[in-house]
Amino acid sequence: MRAPASVGMRLEEIDTPALLVDLESFEKNLKTLGDSLRGHDVRVRAHAKTHKCPEIARRQVAAGAIGVCCQKVSEAEAMVEGGIEDVLVSNEVVGVPKLGRLGALSTRARLGVCVDNRDNLRQLEASGAKLDVYVELDIGMRRCGVAPGEPALALAREIARSRTLRFAGLQAYHGRAQHLRSMAERRAAIQAACDQVVLTKALLEKAKIPCPIVTGAGSGSFMFEVETGAWNEIQPGSYVFMDADYARNEWAAPLPRFEHSLFVLATVMSRPAPDRAIVDAGLKASSVDSGMPGVWEKPGLVYAAASDEHGRVDIAPGVAAPALGEKLLLVPGHCDPTVNLYDWYVCVRQGVVEALWPITARGASL
């Protein structure tokens, strides 16, 4: 798919819809994460499911991350292909085709995977791949994962007995906690999760099964996990971009405030009435699962409804209306599924295109 811009173009010249990265804010976000972790004994394994782009992964590693995590084997392939040497598939991998690819990939990079099921563990072992295996705990998300405590211990025992697999630790991510709006709610959810992690670690220790890593945490909660001391690896993804949904959270110390660095650039393609403008970015340009995109720095303009290829922007009375052909920056409601709609990041610094980064794992869902 052709890129909507070329290097050197000004913002106004970029074809739309386009997915923009504001490099100054992006770089600031990388630095902010590092700054907030200073003095804590924790490593960063940035989540590549957010950006799907080795160019970004390499910058995360340069900023101190030990590698990335992915949700899919095909994403992991794109990351290894792009030079990332340590990848955790922070998810279960089921089925012969995927296990085969995972095994092949494990000969090219350090590779980890999660399990929450004994049958799946046997399939993994039968594949012959040499892998770091993490037991995924359900610490409150009610998605995948085994119950903390004895069920987790039982699975860890089996991994520890394996000749090809290595028990690497616990995957303990609380997705549901990330968007609890108040700091107090998020802190409480992570504290409850921490109790489950600590309980499980104690059982492992008693069973003399070393548990090198407890990994988890997202952009909305990671400092809570860090401060408990129970996690020694974190997996933030959205922090590089921020999105409108994360911005609705309460942000205060110990969590740093990240900046919006991801935008959808849209063009006003119709001005049918004084109270509305229609832009060329709809459902196929910005995912609305977590709400409509916001209109950036244009008070009185509200992106109110999306259809497949159109967005309706309502114009408040008395507000300067955008002209036909005018470009608007939108802040996506949810960054991850929005990124997955695009083949290119158009990277902008002070209004000029500095680079185009291919989103090589766009659509990598296998």
Added chain:
Amino acid sequence: MRAPASVGMRLEEIDTPALLVDLESFEKNLKTLGDSLRGHDVRVRAHAKTHKCPEIARRQVAAGAIGVCCQKVSEAEAMVEGGIEDVLVSNEVVGVPKLGRLGALSTRARLGVCVDNRDNLRQLEASGAKLDVYVELDIGMRRCGVAPGEPALALAREIARSRTLRFAGLQAYHGRAQHLRSMAERRAAIQAACDQVVLTKALLEKAKIPCPIVTGAGSGSFMFEVETGAWNEIQPGSYVFMDADYARNEWAAPLPRFEHSLFVLATVMSRPAPDRAIVDAGLKASSVDSGMPGVWEKPGLVYAAASDEHGRVDIAPGVAAPALGEKLLLVPGHCDPTVNLYDWYVCVRQGVVEALWPITARGASL
């Protein structure tokens, strides 16, 4: 992006998530549309924004369509590239880069475009392209379009005066009517729209401006438009696939009932509790803007929540629970943005892969 299957595979062997077309239902839908139009003087211009695939467009043309419509210039490029000779961009095209491409494309195929704004019309004319131009009417959708009556006439007059552009008729699509649930509501909405079309046609006739085509109508309403006699071209898109949202409509004569032919094949990747299964298809595999996907022919299994890469399927008490690794067919909530997530259709007949069709306009949003 690699395909999740190869020809000859059985359904159970397809890697997931995968976008499936059931060829028998798909072919039946093509035939059903033709059957329901028999005896009516109306031509079909199938909407390619739904499928984004020349393989499908060619089958629509073989089944009687005179060509396709698209929403984007880049989609139109993919269709012309794929051998379609008559394409209407049923949308406004704004900005120099897009108008340049539209002009270049118009030398390779019959090409139409819509306008709803005098400034945009002047840009179009300045581009020098030879195009069929349709005046888009707002007949109740409150998206793009000029008001019916005098404003539409004024725009048509300007087109008729142009040396390069040809006034081809009216674009009169009522998107909002498509999902009004009852037949009576949809019929009433289209009747009101019809009054506006008839009024505008009468003004054009009085002004001696020939109006060869009135085009519009979608899968949820087209027989209402056809029965009014005011439209002589229809633009159904979703009829080839149907989706869960369209299935929630009331369907009765004169509208035919189309079959679900589009599915997302998903794998149960975690069975953490008796009352839930987790599948490997989430927001990046099925768009949820119009509701969650449905689980096909598995009563008691409800796809209840989607996160980026996971779907939670709730299992009703007493219902046979799906096993780890079992494959489920999901009916997407909304076909168009779901298709836009995939690079391949896996075409299946009686449970065996017969073909792989590339979705060449996937991501074509410019």
